[in-house]
Amino acid sequence: MIKNRRELFSIHWTCASLAGLAFLAGCASTPTASQKSTGWIKDEVADSYVFGYPLVLMGVARDAAVGTDPGQAPLNTLRHAQALPPIGAANPMQPSLDTFDSTGWLDLGSEPVIVSLPDSHGRYVDARVLDMWTNVVWSTSSQFATRAAGIKAQTIAFAGPGWQGELPKGVKRVDVPTRNAWVSVRIQSNGTRDLTAVRKLQRAIRVAPLSVYAGDTRSATIAPPRSNAADAAAAAAASGTPAAQVAALDANDFFSRLAQALPDNPPTPADPHALKFLSDLGVTPGEPVKLPKAPEAITAGLADGHDRVVTPPSNLLTGNGWSWFGDGVGTYGPDYALRAYAAYAQPGIGTKDDEVRAVVTQDSDGHALNGANRYVIHFAPNQLPPVRGFWSITAYTKDGALGESAPARLAVGDRNGARRNRDGSLDVTVSSTRSKSGNWLPAPRADLKLVLRLYAPKPQATDGSWQPPAVVRQ
Known part of the structure; x- marks a missing residue:
């Protein structure tokens, strides 16, 4: 076959x-x-x-996300997450606990749609646009090559197939090969204490059809076909x-x-x-x-x-029981098996420069992970996740949901107090029962999966030269 x-x-x-x-x-x-x-x-x-x-x-x-019901937003507008974990009708599985996500669907059938992003003043912001075949047509990842995190103010016009016309001065054009496109803007959060700062950035994001951006307020949003x-x-x-x-x-x-x-x-x-x-x-x-x-x-x-x-394709990267996407993700070309699996397993995934999500469901002995047990993930000093942004680990049920009985602190990473050992190494303890370890990751009281997220990863995260450490049962 x-x-x-x-x-x-x-x-x-x-x-x-x-x-x-x-x-x-x-x-x-x-x-x-x-x-x-x-x-x-x-x-x-x-x-x-x-x-x-x-x-x-x-x-x-x-179709599930566009509308006026709770958890939806009309075309050419954004729906802003207001809480972590996010709540609403159109939530993805394996929800991120590190960022507040603003998402929406663009209709480029009659004119370009303008997306304006504010200066994040050093705060990590990841924005990307996918066409309807899940190819990433634009993202902010290239800006991480020279910046540890954060983006500068910028305005982009996303133009559909065959559009001809003039754009306002200072607006960058990006051509999209499909009528509709999906946009995501993720803003790094330091917890509820800085929710005000996150919401200020959310309010500063502007999405509007070209005619509205240029001042014609009579322009109407077009319903998706x-x-x-x-x-x-x-x-x-x-x-x-x-x-x-x-x-x-x-x-x-x-x-x-x-x-x-x-x-x-x-x-x-x-x-x-x-x-x-x-x-x-x-x-x-x-x-x-x-x-x-x-x-x-x-x-x-x-x-x-x-x-x-x-079924995971053969060109998925694997190591110590973990699996993650390598260089081909987000720009699939004719690799239809990888494209379909990525759409199924990690909907909305960006390119290798945007994010890495490594997933593991078994311990080092090949047994299914279960919150009734206690596990340790040991990062050697030279094995910490290679990122320009930041990283975190979250535990989910085997179906990708958060455990119902888990406490509010649900992720461990370098932005939320993960403590290193004296030699520079770092241990993360995974269990459903509280651990004395300072890096305790609460887990569901059932079979589970762990997701290690690398935001703005370095090249070694996707070229096979680095891999996450094994999950060892204690």
Whole structure:
């Protein structure tokens, strides 16, 4: 079974070159469906599911987050988190306890949207914009190369496909290949004591369509495009994370959402071969879906697609039981397996220069982590997380939620009092029961996962030359 686009299309072109052997299994160039077995249907459903998963997931996430209900915000506006941990209808799993996040969805269909960021005066701020295929089209990460943290005031215009026009002086243009885009601004917090300073920065962020920014207050926000399939899916799966909602879609609903999203959000990079596979299945951009009449093959292909999306790809970095994304994250190119898994496992993840999230679910002996036990993570003096910003470790349930009985202090890191040993090393104790250790990380009283976050990581965090230490049971 093929795992990503590189393998997929090397096979495709090999088959295409064997003109006399076009009947071989797996060749997408076979002339008619009547000449194919249903095996090709299963394979192409699975391949197309992996290819289209990020776009469908982003569409579901947008539909859940855009609106006027509590926890939502209209298009071209931001929703500001007001508490840690964040509360609201559109919260991600594994919520960060280090930053107050301001998030929103942009509609670039008729004109650019202007995002203005204030000078953070040295406070860590990470801002990024993702297109609908989860590629990072812009972020503040490049500014960390010369600054330990913080950003200067700046104004950026995000322009949709084909827009031509003039921008106000001093506004930087960034082209986005999709009609919609997701924006996130994360402001580092030192706890409730500096909430006033965080909110002041939040209020200073401005998001507005170009016409509003230029003074035409009559400009109206445009509703995101929705299909009948989107409405049906929203009604059928009104609760749960976007990933859970996508997993609940049957093949017809999934590919209907994909077909309706494609006209406004063409593939990046442009990929006629992937679109040919979709066409083989009766999936045409902007048209009703007409899947082949092979329900068993379609069901099997959908199941295979599900499995491939949630399976870590081979190019994930691993060490001492931890796993994390390396250099390819955020700019995936044709690596569809990595892109789909990143969208599923860490929605909204930035580039290797924005953030690293290393995850571990087992101790050094290969046993599942559980809060009933006591663990120690020992960072040698030369093994501390390599960052330009800061780092932290948080414990979650195995499903990515915070433990209900955990106290208010839920993270350990270099910005919240982590104490080093005399030799410069650092120990973090993980347990559901209070530890005398100064670096105690409260954990759920059940199976758990740990997430180590590196904000503005240094290159060695993603090039394989550094890895987190093992989690050792005491």
